[in-house]
Amino acid sequence: MQNSEVFILAIESSCDDTAAAVLHNDKVLSNVVANQLIHNQYGGVVPELASRAHQQNIVPVIDAALHKANVQKDQLTAIAFTQGPGLMGSLLVGSSFSKSLSLALKIPLIAVNHMHAHILAHFIDEEGFDKPEFPFLALTISGGHTQIVKVNGFFDMEIIGETTDDAVGEAFDKSAKILGLPYPGGPLIDKYAQLGNPKAFAFTKPKVPGLDFSFSGLKTAILYFIQKKKLENPHFIEENLNDICASIQYTIIEILMDKLKLAVKETGITQIAIGGGVSANSGIRSRLKETEGKYGWKTFIPKFEYTTDNAAMIGIVGYQKYLSSRFETSAVVSKARIQF
Numbered sequence: 001m002q003n004s005e006v007f008i009l010a011i012e013s014s015c016d017d018t019a020a021a022v023l024h025n026d027k028v029l030s031n032v033v034a035n036q037l038i039h040n041q042y043g044g045v046v047p048e049l050a051s052r053a054h055q056q057n058i059v060p061v062i063d064a065a066l067h068k069a070n071v072q073k074d075q076l077t078a079i080a081f082t083q084g085p086g087l088m089g090s091l092l093v094g095s096s097f098s099k100s101l102s103l104a105l106k107i108p109l110i111a112v113n114h115m116h117a118h119i120l121a122h123f124i125d126e127e128g129f130d131k132p133e134f135p136f137l138a139l140t141i142s143g144g145h146t147q148i149v150k151v152n153g154f155f156d157m158e159i160i161g162e163t164t165d166d167a168v169g170e171a172f173d174k175s176a177k178i179l180g181l182p183y184p185g186g187p188l189i190d191k192y193a194q195l196g197n198p199k200a201f202a203f204t205k206p207k208v209p210g211l212d213f214s215f216s217g218l219k220t221a222i223l224y225f226i227q228k229k230k231l232e233n234p235h236f237i238e239e240n241l242n243d244i245c246a247s248i249q250y251t252i253i254e255i256l257m258d259k260l261k262l263a264v265k266e267t268g269i270t271q272i273a274i275g276g277g278v279s280a281n282s283g284i285r286s287r288l289k290e291t292e293g294k295y296g297w298k299t300f301i302p303k304f305e306y307t308t309d310n311a312a313m314i315g316i317v318g319y320q321k322y323l324s325s326r327f328e329t330s331a332v333v334s335k336a337r338i339q340f
Helices: 037-042 047-069 088-105 114-123 168-178 186-193 216-232 234-266 282-295 312-323
Strands: 007-012 018-024 026-036 078-084 107-114 136-141 146-154 156-162 271-275 298-299
Touching: 007 047, 007 088, 007 312, 018 047, 018 107, 018 312, 026 047, 026 312, 047 088, 078 088, 078 114, 078 312, 088 107, 107 114, 107 312, 114 136, 114 271, 114 312, 136 234, 146 234, 156 234, 168 186, 168 216, 168 234, 186 234, 186 282, 216 234, 234 282, 271 282, 282 298
Parallel strands: 007 078, 078 107, 136 271, 271 298
Antiparallel strands: 007 018, 018 026, 136 146, 146 156
């Protein structure tokens, strides 16, 4: 289906951010996100509180997105929403609203896989950012996922490596918790790491065959290391925080880069794109950029606002699905776990 004036309203509610965006074809007109600060006091996302907050936020967020884009509801061509994966209660808020609005406006409904969206965010028309060419390798790194994906086309993707236990984002956040840092701790580790020596403390990298990852052993090693050092010196963390964070971040980046290098070797593909919340990490971004000169890779790093959960990435998948008439009926169901 071809239409030069496609306006997509996209809705993202997979976890604790309520987001809405309006796209004109592949260009973002607005991208509004309401964060839920209530979870900070609990040290992690509380699913019931998240779904309640989505119910409170979804109408004002969508209204703000339409207003900022200067687009009226009757101009919309289709509604795209996150079908999964995510927290079931959160997903249901977004899907229920999307179904109702598409029925009321009599326009197509488009379901989007959240992880596909992290990858295809690179195809948003953004000044100063190149788009990868197929095929390319995507490293999707977030609080719940760590994957290497071979991307042959918009709807032709194959996971060739993934975590066997914990995701990289969890490794960052749990390490931060061990250090007594508040939630979310990943960005704080990145902040302090920039001031420390990445080789001050050595952590063993897990030995996992092939292109798969494992982070549970690393988390345990960090816990035992900190416990031992605190017995020797109760002020160890305060006196060495920057170096500890730098060493943890360095180890995690080494794990990711080792697997990426192996993936390039096995596939022969040298175009690499990253996506997901952890791709906002400055150390990962700079290390990936270094590979262009070191290994001759072509790397694609998304605009910062498209790394964490946002609706613009849902909208770009919605636009591509609209062009090939991949629509859903109101019978479509949200899925906490969804086939990639």
